Amino acid sequence: MTEPKVISFETIRVACKNCTLSTLCLPVGLAPEDVERLDSIVKRNRPLHRGDYLFRNGERFRSLYVVKTGSVKTYAPSEEGGEQVLGFHLPGEVVGLDAISKEVHACSAKVLETSAICEVPFARFEELSGSIPSLQHQMYRLLSREIGHDTEMLLLLGKKSAEERLAAFLLSMSKRLRKRGLCPTDFYLSMSRHEIGNYLGLAVETVSRLFTRFQEEGLLNVDRKHVQLLDLRTLEAIVARAASDQHQQRSPEANHRPHR
Amino acid sequence: MTEPKVISFETIRVACKNCTLSTLCLPVGLAPEDVERLDSIVKRNRPLHRGDYLFRNGERFRSLYVVKTGSVKTYAPSEEGGEQVLGFHLPGEVVGLDAISKEVHACSAKVLETSAICEVPFARFEELSGSIPSLQHQMYRLLSREIGHDTEMLLLLGKKSAEERLAAFLLSMSKRLRKRGLCPTDFYLSMSRHEIGNYLGLAVETVSRLFTRFQEEGLLNVDRKHVQLLDLRTLEAIVARAASDQHQQRSPEANHRPHR
DNA sequence: GTCCTTACTTGATCCACGTCAAATGACACT
DNA sequence: AGTGTCATTTGACGTGGATCAAGTAAGGAC
Numbered sequence: 180m181t182e183p184k185v186i187s188f189e190t191i192r193v194a195c196k197n198c199t200l201s202t203l204c205l206p207v208g209l210a211p212e213d214v215e216r217l218d219s220i221v222k223r224n225r226p227l228h229r230g231d232y233l234f235r236n237g238e239r240f241r242s243l244y245v246v247k248t249g250s251v252k253t254y255a256p257s258e259e260g261g262e263q264v265l266g267f268h269l270p271g272e273v274v275g276l277d278a279i280s281k282e283v284h285a286c287s288a289k290v291l292e293t294s295a296i297c298e299v300p301f302a303r304f305e306e307l308s309g310s311i312p313s314l315q316h317q318m319y320r321l322l323s324r325e326i327g328h329d330t331e332m333l334l335l336l337g338k339k340s341a342e343e344r345l346a347a348f349l350l351s352m353s354k355r356l357r358k359r360g361l362c363p364t365d366f367y368l369s370m371s372r373h374e375i376g377n378y379l380g381l382a383v384e385t386v387s388r389l390f391t392r393f394q395e396e397g398l399l400n401v402d403r404k405h406v407q408l409l410d411l412r413t414l415e416a417i418v419a420r421a422a423s424d425q426h427q428q429r430s431p432e433a434n435h436r437p438h439r
Numbered sequence: 440m441t442e443p444k445v446i447s448f449e450t451i452r453v454a455c456k457n458c459t460l461s462t463l464c465l466p467v468g469l470a471p472e473d474v475e476r477l478d479s480i481v482k483r484n485r486p487l488h489r490g491d492y493l494f495r496n497g498e499r500f501r502s503l504y505v506v507k508t509g510s511v512k513t514y515a516p517s518e519e520g521g522e523q524v525l526g527f528h529l530p531g532e533v534v535g536l537d538a539i540s541k542e543v544h545a546c547s548a549k550v551l552e553t554s555a556i557c558e559v560p561f562a563r564f565e566e567l568s569g570s571i572p573s574l575q576h577q578m579y580r581l582l583s584r585e586i587g588h589d590t591e592m593l594l595l596l597g598k599k600s601a602e603e604r605l606a607a608f609l610l611s612m613s614k615r616l617r618k619r620g621l622c623p624t625d626f627y628l629s630m631s632r633h634e635i636g637n638y639l640g641l642a643v644e645t646v647s648r649l650f651t652r653f654q655e656e657g658l659l660n661v662d663r664k665h666v667q668l669l670d671l672r673t674l675e676a677i678v679a680r681a682a683s684d685q686h687q688q689r690s691p692e693a694n695h696r697p698h699r
Numbered sequence: 700g701t702c703c704t705t706a707c708t709t710g711a712t713c714c715a716c717g718t719c720a721a722a723t724g725a726c727a728c729t
Numbered sequence: 730a731g732t733g734t735c736a737t738t739t740g741a742c743g744t745g746g747a748t749c750a751a752g753t754a755a756g757g758a759c
Contacts, residue, residue: 255594263594277590279583285590305579309572316565322582323539329589330537330546334515334523336596337640341716372737380597382717387738403725403737601746632707642747647708663707663755 194218203271203358204245206317213311220307222298233274233288233296240278242298246270249294250369254377255286264378267291267370269355276325291369336380339418344379345389346417349399353408364408454478463531463618464505466577473571480567482558493534493548493556500538502558506530509554510629514637515546524638527551527630529615536585551629596640599678604639605649606677609659613668624668 195205195218205214222242226249227233233244236256244251251268265286268274278284279301290296308315335347357363368375376386390401398414400407408414455465455478465474482502486509487493493504496516504511511528525546528534538544539561550556568575595607617623628635636646650661658674660667668674 255590263598265590265593276583277586280580280587281584285587305576306572309569309575312566312569315569315575319565319578319582320540322579322586323536324541326537326582326585326589327540327545329586329593330515330525333525333589333592333596336593337638338523378597383737384718384739385716387736388716391738643707644709644748645746647706648746651708 195221198247200245200247200271200359204273206311206313209311209313213314216307216311217304217314220300220303222300224296224298226293226295227290228293229290231290233290234278234284236284236287238284240275240282240284240301242300243276243304244274244288245297245299246272246274247295247297249296250291251288251294251296252291252370252374253286253288262377264370264374267352267374267378269352270359272355273321273325276322341379341381341385342389343418343420344381345375345386345393346414348375348379349406349408350411350414350418353411364411366406368404368406455481458507460505460507460531460619464533466571466573469571469573473574476567476571477564477574480560480563482560484556484558486553486555487550488553489550491550493550494538494544496544496547498544500535500542500544500561502560503536503564504534504548505557505559506532506534507555507557509556510551511548511554511556512551512630512634513546513548522637524630524634527612527634527638529612530619532615533581533585536582601639601641601645602649603678603680604641605635605646605653606674608635608639609666609668610671610674610678613671624671626666628664628666 195201196211196214198204205217209217233251234240246268248270250270251274253265253268253274254262255265256262268288274288275284277286304318308318335344339347352366352368353363356366370378372386372390373383375381376383379386390399393399394401396413398408398410400409455461456471456474458464465477469477493511494500506528508530510530511534513525513528513534514522515525516522528548534548535544537546564578568578595604599607612626612628613623616626630638632646632650633643635641636643639646650659653659654661656673658668658670660669
């Protein structure tokens with residue numbers, strides 16, 4: 180409110196219709212006037228900084244948040260500082276979807292680096308989506324995609340080795356960066372080794388050793404938080420390996436009773 | 440059409456408004472005429488039997504399925520018969536939510552025992568939900584709840600020991616049966632040890648040994664697929680234990696830079 | 700009933716990864 | 730530059746649970 184000039188500049192720059200994420204975040208085929216309506220309910224707060232919270236565990240659910248730039252981690256804290264990292268959220272991704280059902284946040288969302296975040300008050304969004312079919316459709320898809328993603332993580336945590344997990348994590352980052360037009364082979368990790376390990380169900384030491392080993396094997400270069408993927412092909416092979424090598428269970432259910 | 444009496448009896452019996460699951464499955468406060476509308480799009484097929492599929496991996500997504508009686512497992516098959524069991528679905532639970540986004544089923548759903556299943560064609564449901572706000576709301580909540588549930592599983596697979604996993608699984612069954620008015624301490628497991636192990640990320644042998652040990656410790660009785668939980672309190676303590684014992688990580692992020 | 704298949708159990712090893720310990724390196728603050 | 734803090738790395742070791750290997754028992758076909 181101190182500098183109208185800045186505000187108006189920001190207003191233009193950040194409108195949904197100009198957002199570089201619009202293909203990720205807006206429903207395809209949304210009529211311009213509907214984009215306006217959506218735009219009008221989205222709040223654009225000042226940039227947040229490392230350590231800031233979007234919301235905390237236990238707070239009442241009010242809004243969804245869309246990462247515009249930067250990154251956010253969500254985690255379920257337990258007493259005594261223990262926590263389970265639930266996810267890392269990159270630009271274009273929505274945070275807070277799990278809280279819709281309970282109306283209370285079951286996890287906390289913390290900003291990992293200076294980030295721009297859009298806030299979408301859910302009650303208003305829900306109302307709006309009732310009158311814009313393609314918005315509703317997009318929301319169903321968004322929620323469903325999140326379920327699909329969690330499902331992949333279940334597979335990862337349930338069946339894969341440490342090596343496969345880290346490879347999958349790196350490729351996931353790579354794929355998501357590519358989708359956003361960022362370099363998929365050369366990026367900074369805004370989270371610590373500790374957080375990566377926690378997320379993947381591994382000890383920090385294991386993560387560290389794997390980075391070292393991957394580097395020795397020429398799959399990547401690491402320097403601190405900077406990662407350069409050198410051999411996507413092999414990394415993919417490592418992830419895919421799980422399917423064939425592992426748990427070679429000769430599906431005893433496959434040929435169940437011929438139940439004529 | 441041979442016995443109108445039976446047909447009409449069935450028609451009445453299975454209508455949504457008479458369904459014993461309605462409090463689980465219908466939005467609260469749905470107007471009677473809206474229930475009718477929902478009812479009219481729901482298909483009620485003949486009972487399915489063990490081994491039947493609701494849908495398979497790769498098929499085009501058309502409908503959601505609601506388990507009315509019986510149970511269903513969903514799993515992601517990989518070549519050579521390996522698979523990851525994604526979930527077991529009890530009466531009142533919806534199957535297929537993860538396929539909305541991709542329009543193709545990424546997993547298969549197989550019936551574990553003779554079951555009655557309602558089919559809800561999604562396109563028609565989606566349309567309907569656009570004109571019934573509370574139906575839309577319920578759908579958002581349903582999808583969100585699924586995300587929350589997956590999130591719990593992530594924690595389970597990422598951080599908990601074999602013992603904790605099995606205890607959590609049994610308590611989850613118990614809780615869900617209780618919600619449906621069924622006996623929460625005495626039930627049959629319609630899935631094999633193998634499937635339980637797969638679901639929990641454990642080897643069959645480990646599951647078997649744990650059942651034996653839990654029985655020795657007086658926590659439950661098992662006989663084949665029949666389980667009687669004797670000491671819910673202790674089982675809960677085992678699950679909760681994870682929070683305090685495990686990964687006693689003194690959250691290095693907790694007191695991050697005081698970023699004044 | 701017998702045979703056969705497959706589920707489950709139990710015991711004996713093995714190893715991937717967690718845990719413990721210590722050294723090193725970044726970065727922030729003075 | 731000097732110091733303290735904390736992230737990361739590296740090494741040594743221990744263990745939970747996977748894997749391998751029988752043995753047992755239940756259910757289905759005939």
